Amino acid sequence: MNNNMNNMKNQTLFITQTAVMIALLLGVQFVTRPFGQFVTGSLVNLILLVSLFMLGTANGVIVAVVSPFMALLAGIGPAFPQIVPFMAAGNVILVIVARFVSKNMAKSNMKDLIFSAIGLMIASTAKFLFLWIAIVIIALPLIPGIKEQQIAVISVAFTWPQLVTALIGSGLSMMVVPLLKRAKIKEA
Numbered sequence: 627m628n629n630n631m632n633n634m635k636n637q638t639l640f641i642t643q644t645a646v647m648i649a650l651l652l653g654v655q656f657v658t659r660p661f662g663q664f665v666t667g668s669l670v671n672l673i674l675l676v677s678l679f680m681l682g683t684a685n686g687v688i689v690a691v692v693s694p695f696m697a698l699l700a701g702i703g704p705a706f707p708q709i710v711p712f713m714a715a716g717n718v719i720l721v722i723v724a725r726f727v728s729k730n731m732a733k734s735n736m737k738d739l740i741f742s743a744i745g746l747m748i749a750s751t752a753k754f755l756f757l758w759i760a761i762v763i764i765a766l767p768l769i770p771g772i773k774e775q776q777i778a779v780i781s782v783a784f785t786w787p788q789l790v791t792a793l794i795g796s797g798l799s800m801m802v803v804p805l806l807k808r809a810k811i812k813e814a
Contacts, residue, residue: 644685647677651693655702663787664794671720671795672802675746678721679728679803680810686725690717706780708769709761716757720792723749742800750792757784 651673658666670693678686694713697703703710727745761784766777 640685643681644677644688647673647681647685647689648692648696651689652696652700652702655697656700659702663783664791667787667791668794668798671750671792672798673795674717674721675724675795675799676802676806678725679799680806683721683725686721687718690714690721693717704780705776706769706772709765709780709784712757712760712765715760716753716788719756720749720753723752724796739800743796746796746800747793750789750796753792754786754789757788 651670654669654673655666658669674686674690674693677689691714694703694710694717698707698710704713724746727748728742762781766772766780
């Protein structure tokens with residue numbers, strides 16, 4: 627019985643933490659939308675990485691997948707819903723690659739910081755390359771009724787700015803995650 631109670635508490639905590647991160651991500655997108663892709667995208671990537679490093683891989687992946695669909699439903703997503711699954715997949719790639727290449731985010735020694743920075747650069751590049759290939763090269767030309775001018779505008783958003791926002795979000799996560807981890811340790 628006691629084991630069931632612990633499992634139930636753990637499941638409730640997992641659901642609550644994930645929901646809070648999704649809500650935070652959507653709120654940030656809504657509030658920062660007027661400031662453009664570099665502000666909003668950087669903060670989205672930061673929140674994805676905070677979800678991963680503070681709450682775990684499963685939470686990070688769920689936030690990565692659900693948030694683009696929720697943004698679409700909230701009216702703050704892309705004009706063409708056909709690209710939302712690719713955005714979700716790009717987010718998952720960032721989270722999964724970051725998980726495997728940046729295991730020591732809270733460490734303070736120089737070696738771990740350098741490896742984390744390199745790992746996050748790799749994760750950012752992987753997300754950028756996926757989005758560029760999947761959306762710009764494959765998906766956009768296949769969307770029925772899309773005009774050449776729309777393709778040009780959307781293509782720009784899913785090329786180098788994706789790398790820049792992922793790198794900025796990664797850099798911010800290297801500053802924020804250690805602080806959050808220290809605060810969590812002091813709280814316990």
